[in-house]
Amino acid sequence: MHSITKGLLAGAVGTLALDVVTYTDMLVRGRPSSGIPAQVADRLARRASVPLGDGAARDARAQGAGALMGYGTGVAAGAAYGLLLRGRPPLPNPVAGPLLGAAVMAGANGPATALRLTDPTTWDTASWLSDIVPHLVYGLTAAAVYRALG
Template sequence: MSLQAGIFAGAAGTTALDIVTYLDMAVRGRPASGLPAEAAGELTGRAGVDLGSGEAGQSRRQGVGALLGYAAGVGVGALYGLVVRDRRLPLPVAALGLSTAAMVAGDVPLTALGLTDPREWEASSWIADIVPHLAYGLTSAVVYRRLTRP
């Protein structure tokens, strides 16, 4: 049950992260990040998979990039379910831990691929990254708790 609850919690958290991100884009008028598509292109290229060129190739990279984000979000939730199991963590601790894990899962691969360097981010970039991940962590923690409470 804990793995399944973690998967559902991660999916709910990923939805919350997306909602907060899209709200930020709508309010500030900022474009979507191109990093997920760049990462998808880099990873598929390293794996010997050609996503094509032109508009179709770019669309595939965007799709694969989004799917990688969902895999990371659901994966963090699943891992949380496996690690925590029946233990009851205080909600703030669980939310902060899940937020941090989701940020690591999202940002470390992009940094390792050389696509970004968080040391060079401006404050607005940090906020745009932290706030949606906090929404992920809180939502995931609440959903997990709700699904596993006795």
């Protein structure tokens, strides 16, 4: 199997794992979902002059676009990992996992920070943990799937 294909699959499974951890955290702690992805999608759509509609339809489209951007980030990071490893053996999972997790976390939080929708320097410990843990799970899962695909 081609390394980019393995990376795409690994990124998709890693994204699923991230979502499972995130939704489990929401279930256990009773916390709401973040509105930041929808806000990023809305701001980017406005800047690109992409119409999302008005009112509730706009909110729903922004929410859907934000979620899809998250999937895109996870799958693209896996593909990039596969591209970087083309013809090389995979990194050990304890190395690759945190690196992949950090890359996806930066890809998810970078636009929100650049658009001034969040400021990680103001996050409390619980906020950092609720962001770091799912992204680390993403990275470890994606690395393990990539390795398992041979």
